[in-house]
Amino acid sequence: MPRLAPRFETLPTYPGADVPVRKRALIARGVDVIDLGAGDADLVPPPKAIEALKRAADVPTMSRYGFALGLPAYREAISAWMEKRFAVRFDPYTEVVPLIGSKEGIAHLAMAFVGPGDVTIVPEPGYLAYLGGTLLGEGTAYTVPLRPEKEFLVDLDDVPADVLRRARILYLNYPNNPTAAVAPGYYLEKVVARCRELDILLVYDNAYSELAFDGYVPPSIFEVKGADDVAIEFHSLSKTYNMTGWRCGWAVARPPIAAALAKVKTFVDTGAFMAVQAAGVAALESWAEWVPGNVAIFRERRDAAVDAFRAAGFDCATPRATMYLWCPLPAGIPSKRFSDRLLDEEGVVVLPGSSLGRGGEGFFRVSFVTGPERLREAAARAGRLLARMRGEAA
Numbered sequence: 001m002p003r004l005a006p007r008f009e010t011l012p013t014y015p016g017a018d019v020p021v022r023k024r025a026l027i028a029r030g031v032d033v034i035d036l037g038a039g040d041a042d043l044v045p046p047p048k049a050i051e052a053l054k055r056a057a058d059v060p061t062m063s064r065y066g067f068a069l070g071l072p073a074y075r076e077a078i079s080a081w082m083e084k085r086f087a088v089r090f091d092p093y094t095e096v097v098p099l100i101g102s103k104e105g106i107a108h109l110a111m112a113f114v115g116p117g118d119v120t121i122v123p124e125p126g127y128l129a130y131l132g133g134t135l136l137g138e139g140t141a142y143t144v145p146l147r148p149e150k151e152f153l154v155d156l157d158d159v160p161a162d163v164l165r166r167a168r169i170l171y172l173n174y175p176n177n178p179t180a181a182v183a184p185g186y187y188l189e190k191v192v193a194r195c196r197e198l199d200i201l202l203v204y205d206n207a208y209s210e211l212a213f214d215g216y217v218p219p220s221i222f223e224v225k226g227a228d229d230v231a232i233e234f235h236s237l238s239k240t241y242n243m244t245g246w247r248c249g250w251a252v253a254r255p256p257i258a259a260a261l262a263k264v265k266t267f268v269d270t271g272a273f274m275a276v277q278a279a280g281v282a283a284l285e286s287w288a289e290w291v292p293g294n295v296a297i298f299r300e301r302r303d304a305a306v307d308a309f310r311a312a313g314f315d316c317a318t319p320r321a322t323m324y325l326w327c328p329l330p331a332g333i334p335s336k337r338f339s340d341r342l343l344d345e346e347g348v349v350v351l352p353g354s355s356l357g358r359g360g361e362g363f364f365r366v367s368f369v370t371g372p373e374r375l376r377e378a379a380a381r382a383g384r385l386l387a388r389m390r391g392e393a394a
Contacts (some may be wrong), residue, residue: 010135014128015355019343026347034370034378037349039177039323041369043242043297045283046290052282056275066271068262070098074277077284078235078250085209085287086220090252097262100272102207102236102249105261106171107133108268109232109251112260113168113201114139120169123154125178125353125360127205130171139168145359148328152181156194164198173205175218175321178356178365182216182320188224195230201257202231207249210240210291212321213299222252232257239323240291241283248272248280298323304372305379312383325366326353333389335364341389346381 016037026033044050056062069075075092083089090096099105110133114120120134124143134141142163146152154172156164172191174183195202204221212218221231232253238244251261305325306318316327329338335352342348351367353360368375 007136007138011132012128016351019349022343023349026343031347033343033347033349034374034381035349036366036369036375036378037351039239039367039369040244041239041242041298041323041367042371043294045241045243045246045279046286048286048290049241049243049279049283053275053279056278059275062274062278064274066098066274066277068266068271069093070271071274071277071281073281074098077281078252081284081287082220082252086223088220088222091255094255095252095258097251097253097258097265098272098277099234099249099251099265100269101238101247102205102234102251103127103129104247104269105249105251105265106130106203106205106234107136108264109203109261110134110137110139110169112264113137117166118168119163119166120171121154121156121159121163121167121200122171122357123173123176124358125356125363126171127173127177128356130203130205131357134169142167143357143359146176146179146181147359152176152179153183153187154191156191164200167198167200169201169203170195171203171205172221173207175208175212175319177208177322178324178351178353178360178363179326180317180319180322180324182212182218185219185224188219188221192221192224192227192230196226200230202227204231204233206233207236207239208322209235210287211295211298211323213295213302214320216320218321228254232261237280237283240294242294243279243283246276246279248276248283298368301368301370301372301375305366305368305375308376308379309366309382312379313386314379314382323368325368327364327366329362329364330386330390331362332393333386335361338385338389339364342382342385346385348378348381350382 075096079092106129114137116138118139122130122141209218236249314327335354339352351365353363
C-alpha cells in the first residue's frame with residue numbers, strides 16, 4: 001500500500017466510530033439499547049419540507065448539477081430568513097454559500113485560510129470538524145480547554161502572544177456543543193474586537209441558534225458591530241428541523257470571505273441535491289409556524305433529562321440551549337471508562353467528554369434524542385453504574 005500523507009496521519013479517530021458495531025452486537029443479544037450519543041433526534045422534519053422534496057424529485061432539472069449557484073430560491077430564502085431572524089442583510093448571490101451540511105463548509109474553509117506554519121484556535125471539547133479542517137489544511141491547532149470556571153468560554157487572554165501572532169482562525173460555537181454554554185453579548189463584542197485587532201478570521205458555528213429555551217434568543221455574530229470585517233457564520237437545517245441526514249446548510253459572510261469558501265467548494269463538490277435545497281426553502285419558510293412546537297418537544301425532553309440525571313446522582317446544569325446535557329463525573333472516574341461500561345453493562349450510549357478532546361475529560365454528553373420515558377430509564381441505568389463505580393473505588 002502506498003504511504004499515507006502526513007496530514008492524514010495527524011487525524012484522530014472520530015468520536016463514536018466504534019459505537020454502531022458495538023450497539024448492533026448488543027441488540028443481537030437481546031439487549032435493550034438506549035442511544036443518547038449522537039445529536040440525531042427521533043423526530044420528523046417539517047411536513048412542508050417533505051412535500052417540497054417529493055415534488056422537486058419529480059422535476060428532471062432538479063436532478064442535474066446544482067454547481068456553486070445551486071437553487072436560487074434557496075439562496076434567497078436564506079437571505080430572507082437571516083434578515084427576519086437577526087435583522088442582518090446578506091446578498092443571496094455574493095454573501096451566501098449553500099453547503100452540503102455546515103460540517104463540510106467548516107472543514108473546507110480552513111483550506112482557504114490555513115497552511116503550514118499557521119495556527120487555528122480550537123475550543124476543546126469541540127466539534128471535530130474544527131480540528132479536522134485545520135489538520136487537512138496542514139495547519140496547527142492550538143486547543144483552549146472549555147472549563148466551568150470560565151463559563152465554557154474561549155478566553156483569548158489565555159492564549160500565548162506568539163500563538164495569537166500566527167493565528168489565522170478562531171472557531172467559536174455558541175450555543176455550544178457539547179457544553180450547552182451560551183455566550184453573553186459583552187463577550188462576543190470583546191472577541192470581535194480582538195479578532196479585528198489581530199486579523200483573525202472568526203468562524204462562528206451557529207448550528208443551535210433556534211434550539212433555545214426559557215426566553216433565551218441566541219444572536220448572530222453579525223449583530224455585533226465590526227463582525228462584518230472578520231467573521232463567517234455557519235447554519236444548518238439538521239438540528240432545528242430534524243433534517244440531519246438531508247445534509248443542507250449554509251454560510252454567510254461579506255463577499256471576500258464568502259468567495260474564498262465558495263472557490264474551495266468548486267473543487268470538491270458540485271452542490272447539494274437541488275431537491276433537498278427546495279426542501280430547505282420550505283423548511284425556512286415554515287420557521288415561524290413550525291419551529292416553536294419542535295423546540296417545545298426538546299424543552300420537555302431537557303426537563304425530563306435534567307430531573308432524571310440529577311436524581312440518579314449527577315450534578316448537571318439546566319441548559320438554556322442546544323439538545324445536550326454536559327454531565328460532570330466524580331473525580332477518579334474517566335469519561336471513556338464510564339461510557340464504555342455504561343454501554344456494555346447497561347445498554348446506554350453517551351458520548352465521553354474525552355472523545356471531543358482532552359479538555360472534555362471529566363464529563364459526558366447526553367443528547368435529547370428520544371422521549372422523556374426513555375431518558376428517565378437511561379438516567380436510572382447510568383445512576384446504577386455510577387453507584388457501582390463509586391463502590392469499587394471505595
